[in-house]
Amino acid sequence: MPFISEEESKVSNQFLNDGYIVQSINKLQLVKKIKYEIYYIINQKKPESEFDLNDFFDNFHKKIELSELNEIRVDLIAKLNALSWVRESYYEIAKEYLDLIVGNEVSMQLRVNLSIQIPNDDSSLLPLHSDTWSGDSPFECVVWLPLVDCYETKSMYILSPEESRKLYSSFGEYMEIDSEELFNKIQNKVNFINIKYGQVLIFDQGIPHGNRVNKTKETRWSMNCRFKGVFTPYGDKKLGEFFEPINLKAASKMGMKYQQPKISKK
């Protein structure tokens, strides 16, 4: 009997081969609760129906001015992170898959992020990058949670691990160019992730990824948060400043408290 189940093996291999997994969320009520909270923070009232809620998110660009967007986003992030249940729910939403990819004793980013990308907005883009290029530990994974269906440029893109290795092997050639030129060199090799509301994406942030101007007719809403094994190496995103252990196991607590008896002569 193998130590790793067939299901875990399948998910792990998919993650290693593609650089990411997209899985169905079994606790969708928690995502819905976060969506309701966002709606409430902005509108100061509850949505009248499920249609009202979904329409609000997809057509958010029709309800605001672009100049208001950043202030709304920053305010939402602050208010969501002030609610302890949001981070707890975020972990719970992805836990069954994090258990397989990262482990069941994890450090979680102290704050959950929110992206809002309205159609044709080029002011809130994340150009091609890998988080590890700016100091993240390669042991970190990103849990990316769409609050709406995401497809084509309404979604994010990622390079495959194989193409990433090719890019890394010739990285020295690209030191003099900017990230847009770098994107142009690999644009026919990136995958825009097709993911529906009700699914969750976990990806390897060491692989180049980013987003483009949203050319669809709907607003993209997504959240993201990083996770890593508690005792794996930390990068520039440090313990305390950026990560905290959220579910230390008894054996770890036991080990960390252990003190060898001191032998001294009377």
Next chain:
Amino acid sequence: MAYRGYIFSRNFMEERVPQHVQNLVIRDYCRVKNLNYLLHVTEYGAENCYIVFHQILDELDNIDGIVMYSLFQLPLDKSKRLGIYDKILRQKKSIHFAVERLSLFNAQSIERIENIWDVKQTIENCPKIVEGLSNG
């Protein structure tokens, strides 16, 4: 009443942060959290010295609490940290850690802060297997 700022003039856990940067981070934290900020005090540079910190603990009656730059500026010795928490909570005050944006105000938050400390001190003994990475 208000919160007393507290910064270091020495390295801590292999970190060195310029004093004016520590002060900026504390001021920003107080602004965001709407805390009334009293001028900061600076700890002496001698290793393991907490003379200035103990002076603040002695004036807790007159302030709401302490905002220090980092939780890793607390003493390395766990029993000393627990003694500090106990003193602060017994007087119904709080201590805040600006760069981590965390605070300690009840038993539950002690566990949160101490879990971070325990892992931090343990991870120092774990292999740093990726070239160029520093442990948290």
